[in-house]
Structures are given as C-alpha cells and as structure tokens.
Amino acid sequence: MQTQEEDHLKRKRNHGDGDEKQSGVRLGRGIRKVVDLYTNVDQLVHAADQYDANNDEQNEDDRVTEGQLAALVQDRHEHKRAKASVAVLPKLIPNFWAFIDNAGTLPDDLIKWYSELQRGANDARSDDVNRLKSAVAQWLNSEFSPPPNPLLSSDDRLHRGIQHDLVRAKIRNFEEGYELGTSARCLYQDYRGNPLDLEDGFLRSPLLVKTYLHIFTSPTSAKDVKAQRDDATGEEDLDSIAPPATYRRTLKTGCARKHIRKDVASTLNMGNKVTSRSIAYAAVQLLFALSSAPQWTTAHQGLDFRECYYYIVDFFDDVDDDPESAKHVQNLLKWWNKQIFPAAAPSGAIGTSKTRQKLAAQCAARKNTAPA
Incomplete structure (x- = not known):
C-alpha cells in the first residue's frame, strides 16, 4: 500500500510526464560534448562514489602484486576522472543531485531518467x-x-x-x-x-x-x-x-x-x-x-x-x-x-565601470581646482 508521500510523488511524476521525458532527453544532449564521450551517466556516478569512498584509503598490503597495484592505481585514476566529469553535470541538468539523492525517487524512475539522459546524449x-x-x-x-x-x-x-x-x-x-x-x-x-x-x-x-x-x-x-x-x-x-x-x-x-x-x-x-x-x-x-x-x-x-x-x-x-x-x-x-x-x-x-570611475575622478578633480 502506498503512503501519502509516495502517492503524491507518483502523481507529480505522472503530471506532464511527456514534458518531463522530453526535458530529460533534451537536457542530456550536452553530456557527450562536455561531460564524457564514452562512459554513461550512471557509470560515472558510481565511479565517482567509489573515488569518494576510497579517497582516504592507502593500500599497503605486501601481498598485493605489482600487477594488482598497477590495476588499483589505474582504477583510482579513472574514478578521479569520473568525479571530475560528474562535477559538470549540475551545470547541464538542474537539480541533478536532488533527484538522485531524493529518498522518494524510486529505482525504476532513476533507471528511466538515466536512460532518457543517455538517449539525448547519444542522439x-x-x-x-x-x-x-x-x-x-x-x-x-x-x-x-x-x-x-x-x-x-x-x-x-x-x-x-x-x-x-x-x-x-x-x-x-x-x-x-x-x-x-x-x-x-x-x-x-x-x-x-x-x-x-x-x-x-x-x-x-x-x-x-x-x-x-x-x-x-x-x-x-x-x-x-x-x-x-x-x-x-x-x-x-x-x-x-x-x-x-x-x-x-x-x-x-x-x-x-x-x-x-x-x-x-x-x-x-x-x-x-x-x-x-x-x-x-x-x-x-x-x-x-x-x-x-x-x-x-x-x-x-x-x-x-x-x-x-x-x-x-x-x-x-x-x-x-x-x-x-x-x-x-x-x-x-x-x-x-x-x-x-x-x-x-x-x-x-x-x-563601462572603468569609464564611470574615470569620469567621477575627473569631476572630483575639477571641483577641487575650481575657484572659490
């Protein structure tokens, strides 16, 4: 049984659903251009979260092989790059984080929204x-x-x-x-x-x-x-x-x-x-x-x-x-x-601001030098 809040959110999403879908596709059109050409939005968000989670961790386990360490370094580099890409998203998509972090956002709605953004990006x-x-x-x-x-x-x-x-x-x-x-x-x-x-x-x-x-x-x-x-x-x-x-x-x-x-x-x-x-x-x-x-x-x-x-x-x-x-x-x-x-x-x-300042200074100078 739906709570009153869930019912309100569902009605809000359904109201003007066509406009919201079109908006999601439209807002996604800049993603490939200025965010990331190859990685999808949901993957970027996940990688950025991983970077935040592991940012302060230091892997000094002697049992880690040289190859494993190189892979860890590469993963961290890619996660850091993803975080920088994700930082651009709010400039393109208003309330990007508000929608993702909203407790009322259902998983299916988030998947659908990501899909619309990605469709606009690829188009x-x-x-x-x-x-x-x-x-x-x-x-x-x-x-x-x-x-x-x-x-x-x-x-x-x-x-x-x-x-x-x-x-x-x-x-x-x-x-x-x-x-x-x-x-x-x-x-x-x-x-x-x-x-x-x-x-x-x-x-x-x-x-x-x-x-x-x-x-x-x-x-x-x-x-x-x-x-x-x-x-x-x-x-x-x-x-x-x-x-x-x-x-x-x-x-x-x-x-x-x-x-x-x-x-x-x-x-x-x-x-x-x-x-x-x-x-x-x-x-x-x-x-x-x-x-x-x-x-x-x-x-x-x-x-x-x-x-x-x-x-x-x-x-x-x-x-x-x-x-x-x-x-x-x-x-x-x-x-x-x-x-x-x-x-x-x-x-x-x-x-214009500099011109006004210069004119004001000239006027003040004339007043100071004017005969009494």
Whole structure:
C-alpha cells in the first residue's frame, strides 16, 4: 500500500510526464560534448562514489602484486576522472543531485531518467557525426591546395581513412608505416608536429578549431577559419592571433550585441570557456570524420578513438604534480579561449565601470581646482 508521500510523488511524476521525458532527453544532449564521450551517466556516478569512498584509503598490503597495484592505481585514476566529469553535470541538468539523492525517487524512475539522459546524449553525438561528415569533406575539398584526389564525398565515407593519401597524411602517426595513435597529425598546428616534442603544436590544428566552432558555436563561424593556413603561430605569438571574422565583428559592437539565438556553448552553460572535455570531444569527432568507419565505434583501422579521447582529457587535467605541464595547458586553454570566445573578455560591463570611475575622478578633480 502506498503512503501519502509516495502517492503524491507518483502523481507529480505522472503530471506532464511527456514534458518531463522530453526535458530529460533534451537536457542530456550536452553530456557527450562536455561531460564524457564514452562512459554513461550512471557509470560515472558510481565511479565517482567509489573515488569518494576510497579517497582516504592507502593500500599497503605486501601481498598485493605489482600487477594488482598497477590495476588499483589505474582504477583510482579513472574514478578521479569520473568525479571530475560528474562535477559538470549540475551545470547541464538542474537539480541533478536532488533527484538522485531524493529518498522518494524510486529505482525504476532513476533507471528511466538515466536512460532518457543517455538517449539525448547519444542522439546529439550522432547529429554531430552526420553534420561533420559533410562539413569536413567540404573543408578538405575546398580549402586545401592541392585538393584531395579524388574529392571526398559529403554523403558517404568512401575514400576516407588510410586509403586516401591526403586523409592518411592528416591522421597517420609519426612512426614508420601507418600506425595511428594519439599524435595524429590532424590535431597538430599545420598538421606537422615534432616527433621529438609531441607537445609542440599539439591541439592547435586549424581543422580542429573549425570542428570545435562548428559544434559549439555555429557552422558559419567555422567558415571564418581557414583549414590550411600559412600564418600558424606558436605560444610565443599567442596574443597576435586574430579571432575569426565573425567574432571580430562581435567585438566592435561590445555590450550592444544582441543574441537572437543561443548557440550550443551558451545552452550548455560553458561560461565562454573552452574545457578539456569539449576539446577532446571535437578532436575525436574530427578523427572520426576523417576515417572510413561506417558507423560510430570506439576503434577503427588501428585508431582507438576512446583512448585518444581520454588521453586528451588527461593531457589537460592530470597535471597536479607537474607545474611545467600545468603552465603549458593553461597557456593552451588561453589560446583556445581566444580562438573560440574572443569577445568574452574584456566585457562591456567592465569597460563601462572603468569609464564611470574615470569620469567621477575627473569631476572630483575639477571641483577641487575650481575657484572659490
């Protein structure tokens, strides 16, 4: 027999059930983009709980073998990464923890809710896959000199992957043969890279910037970045890079800018900041668009998309004990923010505040110097 509280909760859930279901699917659309591309929400929450439960424990059992210890370290690392991913969820999903921790939330309702979120997440990922299949082909066909031969089809993945010379050059590793890996050239500045310094130019690819803009701002803004550039710039020239033309126009309008429609980044409450997970998502989407994989998969023709995704996330986030690496990724994120959100700083409000302060100071100075 149901209690009065359970009956109230059931009626509340049933009221407008269609709207809530649609909302769950809609709210989940950002999960793959900025939370985790491969791990499901319920698995992330469970892993984060495990990290909290084991955070203060030290395993010093002499009976633990070296292999077991390595596995424990890897598990803890993955749990820590999951906790960081889970921390993003409340930005996307209002009252996320309130729903999970509510004693009145029935297990079946929680499973259903997770399923709706996951459906929205996977649907949005599939939408990006389909759009980028066409967009990346157009970029390579129209912006590279010489263009691919044969030209890439926008409708299918024929001739993509290592079968195509130009695409192969963009995704091959530095090793002999065609072994692919996380140092894929399409992620590097000018698609070169230095095998002796794999951080040099890593994740500064114009194609990657175009892909990110296409996903998180708009396809139009992506057109303002040339896929093949002659003015590629390193960290030392960070401040001299001009933002895409679309954003240069925005900078001129300042606080008078009017939003007609929110872009994906705004909808996901990214706060005009590029994140490690959003870069990793764009990178994998680019790699997948360049591949001949017939459908979404974790690996294809020697390229492990899942490994690449988590490699990039860790590249940014796993720098706690390495000040030099931390400085490098901070500069890289600064570079990315300038490419994607150049209008975010300085804001018009700050400029107005400083102007008022200056005017007030000038008025006060005139009063003090005025004749009696």
